[in-house]
Each structure stands twice: as structure tokens, then as C-alpha cells.
Amino acid sequence: RIMRPDDANIAGNVHGGTILKMIEEAGAIISTRHCNSQAGEPCVAALARVERTDFLSPMCIGEVANVSAEITYTSRHSVEVQVNVMSENILTGAKKLTNKATLWYVPLSLKNVNKVLEVPPIQYTRKEQEDEGKKRYEEQKLDRLETKQRNGDVIFPIINPELHTVGYSQSSLIHLVGPSDCTLLGFVHGGVTMKLMDEVAGIVAARHCKTNIVTASVDAINFHEKIKKGCVITISGRMTFTSNKSMEIEVFVDADPFVDEPRDRYRAVSAFFTYVSLSKEGKPLPVPQLLTETEDEKRRFEEGKGRYLQTKAKRQAQMQQAAQ
Amino acid sequence: RIMRPDDANIAGNVHGGTILKMIEEAGAIISTRHCNSQAGEPCVAALARVERTDFLSPMCIGEVANVSAEITYTSRHSVEVQVNVMSENILTGAKKLTNKATLWYVPLSLKNVNKVLEVPPIQYTRKEQEDEGKKRYEEQKLDRLETKQRNGDVIFPIINPELHTVGYSQSSLIHLVGPSDCTLLGFVHGGVTMKLMDEVAGIVAARHCKTNIVTASVDAINFHEKIKKGCVITISGRMTFTSNKSMEIEVFVDADPFVDEPRDRYRAVSAFFTYVSLSKEGKPLPVPQLLTETEDEKRRFEEGKGRYLQTKAKRQAQMQQAAQ
Amino acid sequence: RIMRPDDANIAGNVHGGTILKMIEEAGAIISTRHCNSQAGEPCVAALARVERTDFLSPMCIGEVANVSAEITYTSRHSVEVQVNVMSENILTGAKKLTNKATLWYVPLSLKNVNKVLEVPPIQYTRKEQEDEGKKRYEEQKLDRLETKQRNGDVIFPIINPELHTVGYSQSSLIHLVGPSDCTLLGFVHGGVTMKLMDEVAGIVAARHCKTNIVTASVDAINFHEKIKKGCVITISGRMTFTSNKSMEIEVFVDADPFVDEPRDRYRAVSAFFTYVSLSKEGKPLPVPQLLTETEDEKRRFEEGKGRYLQTKAKRQAQMQQAAQ
Numbered sequence: 001r002i003m004r005p006d007d008a009n010i011a012g013n014v015h016g017g018t019i020l021k022m023i024e025e026a027g028a029i030i031s032t033r034h035c036n037s038q039a040g041e042p043c044v045a046a047l048a049r050v051e052r053t054d055f056l057s058p059m060c061i062g063e064v065a066n067v068s069a070e071i072t073y074t075s076r077h078s079v080e081v082q083v084n085v086m087s088e089n090i091l092t093g094a095k096k097l098t099n100k101a102t103l104w105y106v107p108l109s110l111k112n113v114n115k116v117l118e119v120p121p122i123q124y125t126r127k128e129q130e131d132e133g134k135k136r137y138e139e140q141k142l143d144r145l146e147t148k149q150r151n152g153d154v155i156f157p158i159i160n161p162e163l164h165t166v167g168y169s170q171s172s173l174i175h176l177v178g179p180s181d182c183t184l185l186g187f188v189h190g191g192v193t194m195k196l197m198d199e200v201a202g203i204v205a206a207r208h209c210k211t212n213i214v215t216a217s218v219d220a221i222n223f224h225e226k227i228k229k230g231c232v233i234t235i236s237g238r239m240t241f242t243s244n245k246s247m248e249i250e251v252f253v254d255a256d257p258f259v260d261e262p263r264d265r266y267r268a269v270s271a272f273f274t275y276v277s278l279s280k281e282g283k284p285l286p287v288p289q290l291l292t293e294t295e296d297e298k299r300r301f302e303e304g305k306g307r308y309l310q311t312k313a314k315r316q317a318q319m320q321q322a323a324q
Numbered sequence: 325r326i327m328r329p330d331d332a333n334i335a336g337n338v339h340g341g342t343i344l345k346m347i348e349e350a351g352a353i354i355s356t357r358h359c360n361s362q363a364g365e366p367c368v369a370a371l372a373r374v375e376r377t378d379f380l381s382p383m384c385i386g387e388v389a390n391v392s393a394e395i396t397y398t399s400r401h402s403v404e405v406q407v408n409v410m411s412e413n414i415l416t417g418a419k420k421l422t423n424k425a426t427l428w429y430v431p432l433s434l435k436n437v438n439k440v441l442e443v444p445p446i447q448y449t450r451k452e453q454e455d456e457g458k459k460r461y462e463e464q465k466l467d468r469l470e471t472k473q474r475n476g477d478v479i480f481p482i483i484n485p486e487l488h489t490v491g492y493s494q495s496s497l498i499h500l501v502g503p504s505d506c507t508l509l510g511f512v513h514g515g516v517t518m519k520l521m522d523e524v525a526g527i528v529a530a531r532h533c534k535t536n537i538v539t540a541s542v543d544a545i546n547f548h549e550k551i552k553k554g555c556v557i558t559i560s561g562r563m564t565f566t567s568n569k570s571m572e573i574e575v576f577v578d579a580d581p582f583v584d585e586p587r588d589r590y591r592a593v594s595a596f597f598t599y600v601s602l603s604k605e606g607k608p609l610p611v612p613q614l615l616t617e618t619e620d621e622k623r624r625f626e627e628g629k630g631r632y633l634q635t636k637a638k639r640q641a642q643m644q645q646a647a648q
Numbered sequence: 649r650i651m652r653p654d655d656a657n658i659a660g661n662v663h664g665g666t667i668l669k670m671i672e673e674a675g676a677i678i679s680t681r682h683c684n685s686q687a688g689e690p691c692v693a694a695l696a697r698v699e700r701t702d703f704l705s706p707m708c709i710g711e712v713a714n715v716s717a718e719i720t721y722t723s724r725h726s727v728e729v730q731v732n733v734m735s736e737n738i739l740t741g742a743k744k745l746t747n748k749a750t751l752w753y754v755p756l757s758l759k760n761v762n763k764v765l766e767v768p769p770i771q772y773t774r775k776e777q778e779d780e781g782k783k784r785y786e787e788q789k790l791d792r793l794e795t796k797q798r799n800g801d802v803i804f805p806i807i808n809p810e811l812h813t814v815g816y817s818q819s820s821l822i823h824l825v826g827p828s829d830c831t832l833l834g835f836v837h838g839g840v841t842m843k844l845m846d847e848v849a850g851i852v853a854a855r856h857c858k859t860n861i862v863t864a865s866v867d868a869i870n871f872h873e874k875i876k877k878g879c880v881i882t883i884s885g886r887m888t889f890t891s892n893k894s895m896e897i898e899v900f901v902d903a904d905p906f907v908d909e910p911r912d913r914y915r916a917v918s919a920f921f922t923y924v925s926l927s928k929e930g931k932p933l934p935v936p937q938l939l940t941e942t943e944d945e946k947r948r949f950e951e952g953k954g955r956y957l958q959t960k961a962k963r964q965a966q967m968q969q970a971a972q
């Protein structure tokens with residue numbers, strides 16, 4: 001579809017969150033269709049996980065986003081979908097790869113939302129495809145288990161914070177979950193959640209560096225808990241790490257099922273977003289260094305540095321592999 | 325209501341689809357109100373057909389759209405509504421007629437969506453009004469029957485198409501039908517469908533001529549099949565004909581009720597849109613000629629030429645009549 | 649959240665209605681949460697009244713709106729909420745108070761929408777807080793009773809009105825209430841209604857003075873009647889009074905439950921909006937004087953003058969108090 005002014009920031013760059021939302025919608029459609037392709041209980045595919053994804057080139061207002069999705073692996077209860085987004089300037093005809101993403105879905109019964117159904121198997125053209133898919137499946141399963149145990153952290157407001165400290169740029173946003181945010185099952189679309197997370201992360205990044213910023217990448221996101229229609233969700237973000245030209249922001253989503261359910265507020269999702277600051281010509285700018293004050297902030301900075309160096313090393317390894 | 329940036333293209337011209345959506349909403353309101361004006365089963369009016377409509381002058385961001393609707397004929401089971409759209413520049417006070425449209429609705433029972441209810445008759449001030457209405461009613465009934473038999477065509481992607489061929493500009497878009505797209509009965513508003521059709525037709529036109537384009541007219545559209553909440557709809561468009569200064573695009577809407585219904589994908593609507601290319605001063609520009617390759621493309625081009633010449637002849641006859 | 653192009657007028661000023669909608673959403677969330685904080689029947693807080701509110705400084709596209717809400721008083725069946733809106737320019741870090749508003753909510757049972765539940769009492773830090781709250785509660789209760797008896801006026805279209813008369817600028821807008829406009833109970837959010845009212849008032853003001861206009865204040869609004877999903881609402885506005893630099897516009901909302909309910913059209917809300925006209929530099933401009941023609945128009949003009957002088961006197965008293 002054509003990118004509209006509301007999809008973009010003031011500089012005309014489409015929000016990463018808008019692109020994530022389109023990716024998730026395409027993934028939900030193809031996996032729901034696949035899971036209903038055999039006779040059996042009708043179901044809706046729910047997003048369980050999005051793998052780490054990079055935004056390769058910015059998209060602008062007036063461009064057309066071409067989204068294509070393909071099922072690349074099925075386990076007994078889950079579907080792996082690969083989604084590609086191309087941006088197309090319809091006036092010049094120029095096309096660019098904007099994003100490649102891998103998503104995992106599980107089919108939930110329309111009659112009983114707590115029942116996970118079986119996934120019809122797909123046919124592989126080569127045996128290696130199935131083996132590689134199985135390897136990816138096992139890896140993500142491990143990572144999902146790990147993050148499930150991670151402790152729930154809370155962000156408190158800071159009075160009169162110093163410029164460039166964590167407290168200075170931290171932000172939060174509340175949203176009342178309405179019917180247009182939800183699937184047929186009455187749960188929030190994963191893409192809607194990711195769009196709100198990107199919005200908060202973008203506000204944190206802009207507050208910190210006071211320039212035009214764009215989403216560079218999003219780390220793997222695990223959706224452990226569904227969010228029901230009528231909930232209030234609080235999306236909070238704080239900066240955890242800065243390199244010379246990038247900022248890492250941690251974003252939490254907490255759901256508050258305050259009506260009609262005997263349940264406390266709970267952590268639904270958390271993820272790391274990486275942003276870069278761009279000049280008017282679209283070149284990356286240096287970013288102000290994050291000032292850490294507490295022990296926790298220093299620890300999170302070091303952890304962020306670890307993730308940054310690991311990603312950098314992986315990318316160099318890939319480039320060397322490609323060069324061979 | 326006031327036209328917003330998201331209602332318009334980059335040049336500031338309001339999308340034809342936004343106007344069609346407003347027209348349909350006004351028509352649905354007036355005909356639903358009329359059909360519920362007598363004691364009896366409550367009902368919702370569903371769009372059955374839109375007559376051919378011309379976009380007489382472009383509307384811009386910041387202008388106010390004034391929509392007025394009137395019931396002009398009732399048969400036993402259908403209502404004819406005439407809708408006029410005026411654009412008003414609230415700063416200068418200037419008003420222009422943007423669009424005149426004729427729509428047909430049928431009342432469906434709220435309790436049983438497959439039951440068409442009876443329409444309370446309207447009073448005519450002159451006997452001729454009723455006779456003319458009856459003539460229009462018979463004509464559209466015939467045309468509806470005809471298009472119902474028309475064969476379902478499918479658009480396949482083309483690899484590496486040549487510039488200005490049919491394959492080069494053809495486009496498609498998928499949309500998951502959400503609650504805000506639907507009426508009280510849980511079916512897609514006709515106006516929502518038309519807006520999406522116009523969006524695809526606009527992308528086809530822009531890809532072909534790479535300039536600012538606007539909707540000039542829409543041929544009669546028949547809504548044979550309802551589309552239910554939760555469906556995925558695929559809207560596909562391909563160019564069928566070019567005259568010196570206009571492009572005709574055929575648009576198909578296919579619905580895929582992939583959840584909760586034992587039914588295959590089906591063709592819900594199809595229609596022809598005509599676009600023109602505008603210079604920065606708003607003057608029509610010549611358009612590149614469509615290159616037809618296959619026999620089918622050549623046949624469709626000739627059929628499009630037929631429609632173009634017929635419309636041109638009709639318009640000249642009307643102008644001569646007006647001049648007498 | 650970040651203000652988008654669709655939230656603002658052509659001059660880039662965010663619509664007062666967008667701000668009112670955010671205020672109401674925050675109020676609905678905090679009061680619904682409070683009313684469900686004790687074991688008992690689940691409920692949704694419905695807006696009963698908004699106190700008079702001033703727009704202190706305009707907000708622009710790209711700024712972040714910070715909305716904070718606090719419960720300041722509870723009676724047996726109602727909650728008073730104070731909401732503050734700050735606009736923040738995230739590039740410069742500058743913050744300004746945009747709006748302060750006081751809202752009253754009542755908790756309606758999720759199982760039976762006609763049942764008003766009891767509100768858990770809040771703790772006051774000082775006895776005076778409770779007494780002042782009680783005084784505000786009694787005052788608003790009186791005012792609510794008064795407006796309930798006010799007679800329903802209707803706006804008729806005028807043919808060929810003179811420039812600057814009441815008939816020249818009066819406007820109306822219809823809207824079909826969809827699912828995304830409604831709460832869990834299936835009734836329109838008060839904030840959605842206020843946004844539409846501001847849109848109509850803005851069109852009236854722009855038609856009258858043909859310049860860039862912004863909302864300066866909104867008088868107390870009482871929500872006597874709920875509006876159900878599927879209704880058609882007609883929002884009508886007419887100018888009642890002009891001072892040298894401000895315009896007062898009266899806005900009515902009429903609901904037409906034309907489907908599924910044996911009930912006539914009824915007046916759901918009415919309110920007075922005050923607008924000012926701004927130059928390109930953001931300075932208030934003189935406005936053309938309203939030409940009153942009928943006796944009713946002259947009477948309404950005098951009543952508007954009364955409200956204007958009363959507000960002016962109150963503001964001067966407050967400023968003197970602040971100066972002491």
C-alpha cells in the first residue's frame with residue numbers, strides 16, 4: 001500500500017513500527033490460511049516471536065510498500081514465516097529491499113483460545129531445508145524459554161533529570177485496547193503492539209539526541225502473554241546503551257486487565273530497539289553518549305555493549321562468508 | 325468533513341476512493357433510515373450497485389466536503405439514492421460540484437442476513453418521476469444480471485515485464501477485514517471496498533505514467549457477494565486501455581473466507597476505473613500508450629476502446645441536448 | 649503520543665478536539681481502573697461531564713503530548729478526575745502546559761448498563777481537599793440538572809444567507825457510530841463525541857472569519873444521554889456571539905437510533921466552544937462581527953455576551969488573587 005503522511009515522521013521517513021505492523025499482518029494472514037487449509041477446527045494464528053530484524057533502507061511518504069510472505073518451516077504446533085518488504089518509488093520505478101523478517105506463529109482454536117491446534121506439515125523441496133528449519137526452531141525455542149524467566153523491571157519517573165542521563169529520555173505511553181486493535185479472537189495483533197513499542201522507542205531516541213532518528217534494527221521479540229480487548233497497556237522505554245552512532249532502547253509492555261478479570265497487571269512483551277540519528281542528507285550522525293548513574297544502569301550499559309559487539313561480529317562474519 | 329493529509333496524494337488532491345467512501349456512507353445512512361421508518365423487522369441497507377460516476381473537479385486538503393443524499397426511487401426490495409458532493413474552500417467560500425452518484429441498496433434483516441425485507445414506498449411529486457425511476461431500475465437489473473455471469477479472470481505476476489506493458493503496471497494489495505470496516509451485520513461496507521479498489525487502480529496508473537494521477541470516473545460497480553468480517557481480500561488491478569489522455573484500469577476484489585467457513589476464495593466485485601495524468605498546474609497530460617502483448621490483452625484493449633467511445637458519444641449527446 | 653499531520657489543521661496547529669479526545673481517554677482509564685479496584689461487579693466508567701476548559705497554548709505536529717491524570721474526589725456514585733496536558737518539543741526539550749481539565753465519570757455495570765455502581769472512596773491528605781471536592785460536586789450536580797431541562801433547539805438550513813450572518817456559517821456533519829468509536833459497553837466514548845463537536849465548531853468559525861482558527865476554550869459539557877453503536881449522529885453548530893477577538897459557537901449532538909430500537913431522534917449533548925482567529929505569526933486577529941437577524945439570534949447573542957463577560961470577570965479575579 002501507499003505510504004501516507006501519518007505513517008511517517010516529520011522528515012518524511014516511514015516509522016519502523018508501521019513496517020513491523022505490515023510485516024506482522026502479512027505473516028498472520030499466510031499462517032492463518034495455512035493452518036485452516038485442512039479440514040478441522042477453525043483457528044487464528046497468533047504471533048509467538050519475531051526474530052531480530054534490520055531496517056536496510058528508509059522508506060518515504062508516497063512510496064509503495066510491497067510485502068511478500070512465505071512459509072519456510074512448520075513444527076507440530078508452530079509455523080515459521082519469512083516476510084520481505086520492498087519499497088518502490090512508483091514515479092521512478094526504483095525498488096529497494098527495506099526489511100527481511102522471520103516470524104513464528106501458533107494456531108489457536110476459534111472455539112477455545114487456550115487450545116493450540118496442530119499445524120499441517122509443508123513439503124520441502126530439499127531435505128536440508130527441513131533440517132535447517134528444525135535447527136532454527138530449536139534455537140528460538142531455547143531463547144523463548146530464557147526470556148520467559150527474565151525478571152520484570154519497572155521504570156519510575158525521575159524528577160529533574162540531567163541531560164543525556166537515562167532518566168532524561170525515558171518515556172511511556174498508555175493505550176486502551178479497542179476493537180480495531182484485535183484479531184477475531186479478541187486479542188491484540190502482535191503488529192499493533194510492535195508499532196506502539198517503536199513509537200515509544202522513537203520518542204526516547206529523539207529526546208536523547210534531539211535530531212531526526214530512524215529505527216535501525218529490532219532484537220528478537222517474544223510474545224509470552226496475550227493481551228485482551230479492553231485492557232490498558234503501558235508501553236515504557238529507556239535507553240540502555242550508546243555506541244558512536246547508535247542507541248539501544250529497551251521497551252516494556254505491561255497489560256492491565258482492569259475490567260472483567262481477576263488478574264493483576266503483567267509484563268506482556270519486552271524488546272530492544274536500535275536507532276540511528278540521521279542528518280538532512282540521510283547520513284548517520286554521532287550520538288551523544290549516555291550518562292549512566294546507578295549500578296543497574298552501568299550493568300545494563302555493559303550488557304547492551306555485549307549485544308552490540310556480538311551483532312557487529314556476526315555481521316562481519318557474514319560479510320566474510322559472502323566475500324568467499 | 326474537512327479533508328486531511330491522509331485523504332490525499334502527495335500533490336494534495338483528495339483520493340477518489342475517499343470521496344466514494346463518503347458517498348457510500350451517506351447512501352447507507354439515508355436508505356437504512358428509510359427502510360426502518362415503518363414498524364417491522366429492523367434492517368441494515370446493503371450496497372447492491374453504484375452507477376457510473378464522474379469526478380468533475382478535484383478536491384484538496386483543507387477543503388470541506390458537503391455530502392447530500394436523497395431517495396429518488398423505491399422498488400419492492402431496493403432503494404435508489406442520489407448523492408451529491410460539493411467541495412467548499414472555507415477560506416474563500418468557493419463551492420464546486422465534485423461528484424454526483426446514484427446508488428442502489430437492499431434492506432437485509434438484522435436477525436437473518438440472508439432475508440431481504442420489503443421497502444416502504446416513497447411519494448413522488450409527479451407521475452413521470454416514478455416512471456423514469458422504474459426505467460432506471462429495470463436497466464440496472466439487466467446490467468446486474470449480465471455482470472453476474474461474467475467469467476472470473478485472474479491476474480498472474482509477470483517476471484521482468486517491459487515498460488508500458490500490462491504486466492509492468494499491474495498491482496495487487498491484500499487487506500484483512502477488521503471490525504471497523506464492517507456494518508452492524510458484520511459485512512464490509514461497500515465504501516471501504518471501493519476505497520481499496522481506487523487505491524490499487526491509482527498505483528497501477530502511477531506505475532504506468534509516473535506522474536501525478538487522479539480518478540476521472542468509475543464505471544458501474546455491482547456488489548454480487550457480501551464479504552464477511554475476518555476475510556482476507558485481495559484487490560488486483562491491471563490496465564486495459566489507454567486513450568490519448570486517459571487510462572482505463574480493471575480492478576478485481578477476491579475474498580478468501582479462510583477462517584470459520586467451508587468456502588473457497590470467490591470474486592466479490594469487479595469494476596473499471598478511469599484515471600488521468602495531471603501537470604503541476606492541474607492540466608491533463610498525454611499518457612504513454614499501453615503495449616498489449618497477448619491475444620487477451622488486445623481483446624480487452626478493444627473492449628476498453630468500445631467503452632471509451634460509447635461514453636464519449638453519450639457525453640456529446642448530453643452536451644448537444646443541454647445546448648438546445 | 650506524537651502529534652501527526654491528521655491531528656492538525658493546515659497551519660500545523662493540533663485540533664482542540666484531538667486534545668479533548670486524549671484527555672477523555674486518560675480520564676476513562678484512570679476512573680475505570682479505580683472503580684474496579686475493589687472486588688465486586690466489573691464496570692466501565694462513563695463520562696458524565698467535562699468542566700469548562702481553556703486551551704492555554706497551541707500544540708504542533710511532531711510535538712509529544714504528555715497526558716497525566718489524577719483522581720481528586722469521589723462521591724458515592726461518581727469520580728472527579730483532573731487531567732493535565734503538556735506539549736513537549738522533543739527536539740528542543742521545551743515543555744508547555746496546553747490544557748487542564750476536570751472530568752466527572754460514573755461507573756456502569758458491565759452486565760447491566762443501566763445500573764450505576766458504587767465508587768470506592770479515595771483517601772484525602774487533608775480534610776479541606778474533601779470539603780472542596782464536595783463543593784465542586786454539588787455545584788456540578790446543580791448545573792447538570794439545569795441543562796437537562798434546557799429546551800432542544802433545531803438548526804434549519806438557510807437559503808442564500810448574507811455574509812457574517814448566523815445562517816452563513818452554520819454547519820452540520822453526520823457520522824455513523826462504528827465499533828472503534830465505542831467502549832466495551834457499546835456506547836460512544838465521550839472523547840469521540842467531543843472531537844466531532846470541535847470539528848463542526850471549527851468549520852463554523854473558519855466559514856465566518858476565513859482565516860486560521862484555533863479552539864480557545866470549551867464550556868462545561870454534560871452528557872445526559874448515552875449514544876449506542878449503530879446510531880447515526882448529527883452534529884450541528886451555529887455562531888451565537890462574537891467579541892472583538894473571539895467567536896462563541898453552540899454545538900448540538902442529536903442521535904438517531906434508526907436500527908433495532910423503538911425510539912425517536914434525541915438530543916444527546918450540547919455545548920459552547922470559543923474560537924480565536926490567528927495570524928501567520930500566531931497573534932490573535934480581530935474577527936468580523938456576527939450579524940444577528942431574528943429575535944432568537946439577538947437573544948442568544950446577549951446570552952453569549954453574558955457568558956463572555958462572566959468568564960472575563962472570573963479570570964481577572966483569579967489574576968488579582970494570584971498577584972496578591
